Amino acid sequence: MIDKKTDAYSLEIGVSDEVKELIDERIEQQPKVEKSARREILRVDNLKMYFPVTKGLFKRTVGYVKAVDDVSFRINQGETLGIVGESGSGKSTIGNCVMRNYKITGGHMMFDGLELESQTPKQMRSVHKKLTMVTQDPYASLDPRKTVSDIILEGPTIHKMYSSKGEARDIVGQMLELVGLNPKFAERFPHEFSGGQRQRISIARALALEPSFIVCDEIVSALDVSIQAQIVSLMMKVQQELGLTYIFIGHDLSVVRHISNQVAVMYLGKIMELTDSDELYNRPMHPYTQALISAAPIPNPTADRARERILLDGEVPSPINPPKGCNFCTRCRFADERCRQEEPEMIDVGNHHLVACHRVAGN
Numbered sequence: 001m002i003d004k005k006t007d008a009y010s011l012e013i014g015v016s017d018e019v020k021e022l023i024d025e026r027i028e029q030q031p032k033v034e035k036s037a038r039r040e041i042l043r044v045d046n047l048k049m050y051f052p053v054t055k056g057l058f059k060r061t062v063g064y065v066k067a068v069d070d071v072s073f074r075i076n077q078g079e080t081l082g083i084v085g086e087s088g089s090g091k092s093t094i095g096n097c098v099m100r101n102y103k104i105t106g107g108h109m110m111f112d113g114l115e116l117e118s119q120t121p122k123q124m125r126s127v128h129k130k131l132t133m134v135t136q137d138p139y140a141s142l143d144p145r146k147t148v149s150d151i152i153l154e155g156p157t158i159h160k161m162y163s164s165k166g167e168a169r170d171i172v173g174q175m176l177e178l179v180g181l182n183p184k185f186a187e188r189f190p191h192e193f194s195g196g197q198r199q200r201i202s203i204a205r206a207l208a209l210e211p212s213f214i215v216c217d218e219i220v221s222a223l224d225v226s227i228q229a230q231i232v233s234l235m236m237k238v239q240q241e242l243g244l245t246y247i248f249i250g251h252d253l254s255v256v257r258h259i260s261n262q263v264a265v266m267y268l269g270k271i272m273e274l275t276d277s278d279e280l281y282n283r284p285m286h287p288y289t290q291a292l293i294s295a296a297p298i299p300n301p302t303a304d305r306a307r308e309r310i311l312l313d314g315e316v317p318s319p320i321n322p323p324k325g326c327n328f329c330t331r332c333r334f335a336d337e338r339c340r341q342e343e344p345e346m347i348d349v350g351n352h353h354l355v356a357c358h359r360v361a362g363n
């Protein structure tokens with residue numbers, strides 16, 4: 001039985017010279033680009049993912065869950081797009097569409113020059129070496145019967161990335177060190193680790209594939225606040241060192257803002273606002289973003305008490321039957337007749353700031 005409190009110190013370690021060398025090697029492999037000239041690595045245009053709702057013995061389709069409805073965004077290499085929104089707003093569905101875990105209903109997705117929706121399952125297997133996903137639950141996502149070593153080697157084995165047991169051991173050791181865990185514990189099982197350590201193992205498994213892009217779906221949401229900060233720092237460190245690109249999905253705007261270059265605010269399958277993370281936080285324009293930001297705690301207790309909190313009344317409507325007009329109109333304090341009839345278009349208000357709201361559009 002392991003004492004998880006004290007064991008954390010013996011499990012988590014710094015980075016050795018060998019891993020530093022590995023990092024240098026990977027950096028060498030990354031195309032060198034100035035920040036100002038970073039190239040687009042993922043482009044998603046008008047993505048739609050509707051899940052059929054079926055009824056009866058013959059599973060007749062009686063409607064659709066519009067989980068993602070006309071979503072567009074771009075991500076540059078080495079940068080992070082944060083996606084925030086309440087539960088059920090379609091965040092994970094976007095991640096799963098990009099991974100091609102679903103057959104999308106509509107839209108286009110270009111990843112590193114490849115049209116994702118037209119790749120065959122076999123072609124997608126090689127895309128998945130570069131484009132991978134780390135999911136929400138470190139408890140459910142690690143097979144309890146496999147050792148940490150077996151878990152980390154899942155991808156490298158499929159993609160034949162090593163040719164001897166020694167090379168396999170090196171991969172496991174390097175990956176554990178990279179995520180700050182002691183390589184000595186490679187033969188342990190997932191239940192012997194704390195939640196934060198398991199999340200590090202999930203990250204090591206993803207990194208073992210040498211990906212260029214990781215979809216991080218709520219990877220810190222199940223963890224204590226202090227552990228969340230450690231994992232976010234780890235992701236930022238690894239991103240900087242290896243030049244990775246992320247989609248970082250989360251509930252907590254303050255966590256997402258910290259790691260993201262730009263943030264998309266989702267509501268009922270649609271992006272309501274999309275801009276650079278500081279711009280979003282300093283100048284939120286959509287009434288939904290304003291409500292989310294007003295609800296987030298701020299560290300200064302006096303300022304926290306003094307500011308206005310915008311309460312969101314009511315439930316999120318069903319994505320099977322979204323409101324006519326603006327999706328947010330049933331909960332928006334500014335909603336008027338036009339909002340209930342006409343869907344607002346996404347407009348660019350300047351400074352790379354996109355908002356879908358009639359009130360902001362002002363016409």
Ligand SMILES: Nc1ncnc2c1ncn2[C@@H]1O[C@H](COP(=O)(O)OP(=O)(O)OP(=O)(O)O)[C@@H](O)[C@H]1O
Nearest residue numbers: 051065067085086087088089090091092093094319
């Ligand atoms: N495979 C599926 N079949 C049918 N409906 C689905 C499926 N996956 C998701 N949905 C529905 O699509 C909507 C969006 O779900 P999604 O999981 O993307 O939300 P989310 O924003 O990730 O929520 P959470 O924050 O709870 O993880 C929800 O209404 C959900 O019930």
Ligand code: SF4
Nearest residue numbers: 326329332339357358
């Ligand atoms: S379009 Fe209307 S209902 Fe929608 S967010 Fe703007 S003001 Fe609110």
Ligand SMILES: [Mg+2]
Nearest residue numbers: 091092093218
């Ligand atoms: Mg989700």
